[in-house]
Amino acid sequence: MKVLLLGELVGRCGTGVIKNALKNFNAENGVEFTIAGGECITGGFGLGFQNAQSLLHMGIDVLTMGEKAFYKPDMVESIDKRDRILRPANFPESTPGRGIRQFRVGERRVCVINMLGMMGFSNPHLNNPFLIADSVVGRARSETPFVIFIFHAQATAEKKAMGRLLDGRVSVVAGLHTKAQTADSCILPGGTAYITDLGRCGSTMSVGGFDPENEIRKYRTSIPVRSRESFESPQMQGLLVELDEQSGFAVSVREIRLPVEVGVPD
Ligand SMILES: [Fe+2]
Incomplete structure (x- = not known):
């Protein structure tokens, strides 16, 4: 089974990338299941309901x-x-929504687990992801060999450590959040596909998908200025992973950095 893991979709440029490139890419590469980072879509900060709906209609199966x-x-x-x-999944239990779900892909079931790292975030955690990963992953793997672990975390070391902890126990460990794709994708010794950060779908000639001018101004003046979306040099970035149909472990990984034309809205 081929699975496409996409980086953070950033703003309207990110939506344009998906709209213009995803369906063709998936058809040409035989991709059956697509996951993407969704929290930077609406104006770059958060995910609004309408935006989520349209992206799910454009071929994305799961937004984390x-x-x-x-x-x-x-x-x-x-x-x-x-x-x-x-x-x-490690937000407080009383928080709306869920962080672990199974999805049907043809005759198979794919479990997606989404967790937040600890370093650099102020969100209240109930659970240290390194402590709950064992039981969560064990339960998922007892139900399906296809387990995809998305680790939304800032520090490289934290993501690398999670990759090694879960090697040989899940199909994929893929990091998100920095919006900068790392060139370290690999198949770990136990068969788990790994990348520290999937990168972004959106403007790459920018500051995190935003127009550099306002971002520089913030650093030079300390005056809060609203970030402006950039549309320069859009790319679809992510990782294409082929999983063995029996074991669920990785057969191949390929980093994706696909230039995509996106029109600038009026
Ligand atoms: Fe984030």
Whole structure:
């Protein structure tokens, strides 16, 4: 089975990338299941309900979110009705939504687990992801060999450590959040596909998908300025993984950095 894991979709440029490139890419490469980072879509900060709906119609199967999961109030109200949007599984239990779900892909079941790292975030955690990973992954793997672990985390070391902890126990460990793709994709010794960060879908000649001018101004003046979306040099970035049909472990990994034409809206 071929699975496409996409980086953070950033703003309207990210949506344009998906709209213009995803269906063709998936058809040409035989991709059956697509996951993407969704928390930077609506104006770059959070995920609004309407944006989520349209992206799920464009061929994305699951959107995962991290520390910005509930920046848009309508996501708080609607996430319980949307099983294809995952918040971090290690958020407090009383938080709306879920962070682990199974999805049907043909005759198979794929379990997606989404967790938030600890370093650099102020979100209240109930559970250290390194402590709950054992039981969560064990349960998932007893039900299906296809287990995809999305680790929304800032520090490289934290993501690498999670990759090694779960090697040989899940199909994929893929990091998100920094919006900068790392060139370290590999198949770990136990058969797990790994990448520290999937990168972004959106403008690459930018500061995190935003127009550099305002970002530089913030650093030079300390005056808060609204970030402006950039549309320069859009790319679809992510990782294409082929999984063995029996074991669920990785057969091949390929980093994707696909230039995509996206028109600038009026
Ligand atoms: Fe994030």
